Amino acid sequence: MIYNDAEQSFEITASTKRKITTGIQFSTQDIGTAKITFRLTKDGEPLPISNATHGKLFMRMADGSEFYVNTEVGDAFEGVLFYVLTDDQIRHSGTVMAELYVSYDNGQSLSVHKFSFEIDKALVDASIAPLAEYYIEDFEDLKADINKTTDEINQTLNEIKAKFNEFENIETKAGAQEKANAAEANAKAYTDLHTIKTDNPHKVTKAQVGLANVDNVKQAAKTDFDTHVADNIRHITADERTKWNGSQLVKITNDVGSFLVSIGDTDDFYTKITQSGRRFGTFYSTGKAANAPSTNSTRGFFHMTATDSNGLGTFGYVIAVDYQNNMFTNYLNTDSGWHGWRRVLTSSDLSPTWNNVTLINGATQDTSRPFKFSVSNNVLWLRGSFGTLPTTGTSVAKFTNKPTQLVDFVVPTIGSYGTARFSLTTDGDLRYDGMVANDSASVSRVSFNIGIPLW
Template sequence: MIYNDAEQSFEITASTKRKVTTGIQFSTQDIGTAKITFRLTKDGEPLPISNATHGKLFMRMADGSEFYVNTEVEDALEGVLFYILTDDQIKHAGTVAAELYVNYDNGQSLSVHKFSFEIDKALIDANIAPLAEYYIEDFEDLKTDINKTTDEINQTLNEIKAKFDEFENIETKTGSQEKANAAEANAKAYTDQHAGKTDNPHKVTKAQVGLTNVDNVKQAAKTDFDTHVGDNVRHITADERTKWNGSQLLKITNDVGNVLVSAGDTDDFYTKITQSGRRFGTFYSTGKATNAPSTNSTRGFFHMTATDSNGLGTFGYVIAVDWQNNMFTNYLNMDTGWQGWRRVLSSSDLSPIWNNVTLINGAKQDSVYPFKFSVSNNVLWLRGSFGTLPAVGTSVAKFTNKPTQLVDFVVPTIGSYGTARFSLTTDGDLRYDGMTANDNSSVSRVSFNIGIPLW
């Protein structure tokens, strides 16, 4: 036979015994296979089991049902007992409180240990609600006594019939038959009367059948079990379980809704993304991080679809947007690596909007060709004219779009037809730096048509 065997070792001692919470877990589908094996020791040595020794197991089920049963001997010399749960007992799902006893024919008995184990209700048994029941195995002794008495009565009847057969020659057959019928009727009446008695004629005590160990506790009605089983607030439905099991298991943000990955000034952006492994998620990066999407801080999302043996992302993409609303993309290929950041062109890049430049320090707009600017694809574009140049080294305008380093350039002049020197500083100042060496001072205006990179 194949058993789902759970083994427990118990030392019989007078020291304080604590209730043992075992790791045993059976299923309501372990029919005829749920076996508990007990190894008993005393003073560190196996406790021999003799014919005068009887192992008793008391079990209180989660629903209040109680069983007091005999164990069986597996190895008498090594002190090994076992018990296999019946088909009715395995149906009582929940935590089972149990205690093992050893009784001897001379009246002595030992309490070995209290322990508990679990019976898990199988899905197929979801609608089973076993009624509370009590089964005391020693009642079998009472049944045996009653059957023995009945056998003795039947034997007596047979002897009486035999006597009547011997006296048939002395007494008429009819008279003997009447006596036999009367004796049989009396015997049957006595047997029926004895079997119907409920006043314990054999004086069996509560202690003898183990009722002193049974708590007098009211059991829940079947309607209460049915109400509990049908409670969809406490229990999820099959559709809900299917929906939850089929949902996404990875978060795209942290626990409070912020980004999942954050790259600081000293981090490498590529490393932070690939370390997240195969997943979809959100990120934040400063503009100073190595391999950052932009020199400005950015936010966006990424999706890594494959990983290497170390769990690092090997294929995927990143989409980032900086605080100036510029969008950038990048792609990781295991064979060729990161493809590099590409800025996504917007409608303003393809059809730039031109704005009048606000001039300062005495510079004046040209009424026919006003001085204007536009920003597209991270380039500051300047066109138009203005006159009345200020002193050398003075700013004529200030832009919010700033280059990462100083940019020097020259533009033509009108009047002398020479060139004037200008520079765009990292503070956004458009500074007049003077005329070239061969120009004279007869300049009416300067003319711009130039694009200045801002990276």
């Protein structure tokens, strides 16, 4: 046969496959003669074509028609395939987009190349407009399309059947009204019966209605509540509440009214006070604490009005009273520190009185010149005389006014010229420490007229 044969060579490779615009041009009058021959090579050698090899050609025509067809073997050893366009296919004029595939019976396939060619409309065919076609040459593809179409038809039939079933269930307006009236009557009868029941038919519990914590006890009458609300003895007034809310909240004593700060023997008085921070408070201190105001225990109050970054008091004062009723003051200034204790003078200090000394350990008072003491301006004054001296190192009297350190002194002896040595200890003991006289046996008494500083 005579063909208008267009030959095209393709190299099968994994490199980029660019669409080839060939110079192939057929005419719509190339009926049965439009032939495309493909020469396939792999790695520069002809691709062998066996019985297990199938060439397939896909063509998309200019009008959208698509054809997927099998090629024929021209030369199996030289890798030649060809395809002759059918009479229907050649009628679709315009640019044809095509792609050649090679598939094998084992399921493998190769995309050889994309290319395009032209079908020119002959003058004699100018008035012919072909219909769009879709041609599938493989039976399996055709079978799949038929199954798909069958499924769509079955679905449509099922939908139509369902619509007819709905039409059968449609009732008349009168029938619907009759059913509605009956339902309303039944509901009313049930509701009326339920309304008159008082036996809690649904077994509702207190918890279900939010009353689980309510006791089943009698509640007070409203008049009782009104009386309670109007009771201004049990309830405070607005003015009282304002007064209480505006009260000072810082404690100045502990919860039972005793001192707020306790200062023990091993504490430092100054440190304990400043550690209380900014406040007004009360304290108790033993006489042995460091920097205590007195060797006697003291009680008093303090007021710190400022603190440093560590919360320690920096400005304030302390007033302390010992158990001998001596009052002391001190002031703290963060710039100069504590100013030191000052004893407050009283009328007794300014106008002191003389008091008889109680002698102990065998010492005897002189009836004409009794041994007396007085305290003035923190000085213990002793005057008078006593006899019958005890053994050396024995206390002859005990004073509550105590010096801050041991004080030694001598007084004259009476009856023989000489002196007797005494000391006032920090415990308040007046101790006899010995005598030097011309004739000790002739000494009848000792005479005092001396002031002993207590600070």
